[in-house]
Amino acid sequence: MRKYWENPANTELTSSEARVPESFQIGNVRIAPATVLAPMAGVTDTVFRRFIRNVNLKPADDRQLTGRESGCGLIMTEFTSADGILRGKDKKAKRYLHFYEDEHPISAQLFGSNPQVMADAARMVEDLGFDLVDLNLGCPAKKVVKCNGGSGLLRDLPVIRSIFEAVRAAVKVPFTVKFRAGWNDEEIVCVELAKMAEDCGLCAVALHARTREQGYSGQARWDWIGAVKDAVKIPVIGNGDIRTPGDACRMVAETGCDAVMIGRTAPSNPWIFRQIEQYCDRGGMGVSPVQAERSSAALYDEPTELDRYQMIRTYFQMLIEEELPDAVGKMKQFASWFTHGVPGGAGLRKAIYESKNAPEILSRAEEFFEARLCGAGALARED
Numbered sequence: 001m002r003k004y005w006e007n008p009a010n011t012e013l014t015s016s017e018a019r020v021p022e023s024f025q026i027g028n029v030r031i032a033p034a035t036v037l038a039p040m041a042g043v044t045d046t047v048f049r050r051f052i053r054n055v056n057l058k059p060a061d062d063r064q065l066t067g068r069e070s071g072c073g074l075i076m077t078e079f080t081s082a083d084g085i086l087r088g089k090d091k092k093a094k095r096y097l098h099f100y101e102d103e104h105p106i107s108a109q110l111f112g113s114n115p116q117v118m119a120d121a122a123r124m125v126e127d128l129g130f131d132l133v134d135l136n137l138g139c140p141a142k143k144v145v146k147c148n149g150g151s152g153l154l155r156d157l158p159v160i161r162s163i164f165e166a167v168r169a170a171v172k173v174p175f176t177v178k179f180r181a182g183w184n185d186e187e188i189v190c191v192e193l194a195k196m197a198e199d200c201g202l203c204a205v206a207l208h209a210r211t212r213e214q215g216y217s218g219q220a221r222w223d224w225i226g227a228v229k230d231a232v233k234i235p236v237i238g239n240g241d242i243r244t245p246g247d248a249c250r251m252v253a254e255t256g257c258d259a260v261m262i263g264r265t266a267p268s269n270p271w272i273f274r275q276i277e278q279y280c281d282r283g284g285m286g287v288s289p290v291q292a293e294r295s296s297a298a299l300y301d302e303p304t305e306l307d308r309y310q311m312i313r314t315y316f317q318m319l320i321e322e323e324l325p326d327a328v329g330k331m332k333q334f335a336s337w338f339t340h341g342v343p344g345g346a347g348l349r350k351a352i353y354e355s356k357n358a359p360e361i362l363s364r365a366e367e368f369f370e371a372r373l374c375g376a377g378a379l380a381r382e383d
Contacts, residue, residue: 018253019280020260023073024235027174027203029105029131031073031259035248035273036206036237038263039076039109039136039178042333046099047318049075052266053103055311056274071273073259075106079136079150082112082121095324097128107132107176111139113148113159115166126171132203133171135163137179137193140212151180151212154189157196164200174203178239178261181224184213194228194236206237206261216264226255237261245272245279245300267337270311275300309369312338316362331361344372 023032037044037052056071077096084093099106108125110133112118122133137160139150146152153160168175177197182188194205207228209220220240229236238257242248248260265272278300303311315334319327335352339345351364 018249020248020252020276021258024258026074026132026176026235029174031105033071033073033273033277034259035072035276036074036259036261037072037076037266037273038239038261039079039107039134040263040267041078041139041141042330043267044076044078045096045324045330046103047315047322047324047330048267049077049103049106050100051315051318052270052273054314055270071275071277073105074132075103076134077106077108079109079111079139081149082110082114082118085110085121085124086117097125097130099130105131107134109134109136109178111136111144111149113153113163115159115162118163119166119170122167122175123170126173130173132174132176133167134206135167135175135177137177138208140180140215145212151183154180154183154193154212155187157189157193160193161196161200164197164202168201175201176204176206177202178206178208178237180208180210180212181221182211184211187211188224190224191227191231194232198232198234202234204235204237204258205232206239208261209238209240222251222255225251225257229256229258235259239263242272245276248276249280267334268340271301271303271307305369305373308338308342309365309373312365312369313362316358316365320358320362327358328355328361331358335361335365344368 021034023030024034025031037049052072053070053075077099080093080096081090084090085097087093097108108128108130110118110121110125112121118135125133136150137153139145141150144150144152148156164177179190179193181190188211190207194207197205205228207225209222209224210216210218222238222240225236225238235258237259238251238255239261242251242260242262243265248262251257251260262272282299312334316331319330324330332352335349339348342348348365348368351368352361355361355364
């Protein structure tokens, strides 16, 4: 196999026609465009999900032409304990599964190791109105793995099969799975697992092309995604190391995957989904990575200083209005991701970290950006 992961920055597209598909189908649910916001613990709550959808809204004219409102096709919840759902009194699980009507299509991601518990939890998720249910076999966190959840199950394929069969029999909505390639490089099970998922009636699979042992380090092995795509007929969603619109198109070109899933890039660049559509529409697919980097301004829109200000203010205001118990922590977390690379961002981060409550954090951000925007305006007038 070609080792795409060794030097992805110099890999040419294999086809000038390769682009992220305009849509794909998971069971009876149409996802348009074929982009997915990855489930991320501590990140993809209802505020962040709606924020991503809104910041990637298409202009009214484009919506009329394409029938799509947002550049992000499918959103997913944080991974949620099936045991916690069944306990009923688990406030965290209830909060994770809270969503609004404008979030459709939306998938609930569950984790656990007991087939019957997983089936009962999936049935409750279906009753709540989710469009899809997803099984997490990818989380590498020790506290999850030691309970045989997440990627811990990758060493026990018979149990996975039992979960697949129990959940598939319990719900009518599309059932999917997100998994890693294996426990480590010596225990790669992604192709076998994908075939098992297809045999058990699952509607799609998503592969994060790393092992549990890797965690989030090293480079994703996109050839594993290609191997899974070659092995099954159900849709395959590729995940891992999509940092730019060009990366998304290259993943499709190199693996043949039906859709792309984006995780850690989304908090640092919330516009990534809209930029992928622009990149495809403006002919970036046949451009080499080096050329794309040189001409990125023409291939997709970079956010202005005003865009950044409006974005961070909107997200912070949404957190305050939702009255989440961890709103202050989320604001500080988001500021850490988003302000790197912003001139003077270190000062803003320091001011935010020292703030005591959510309104104070919002005020600090507003003061920072308004000062920068006023300064830019003054400079423009002087010119």
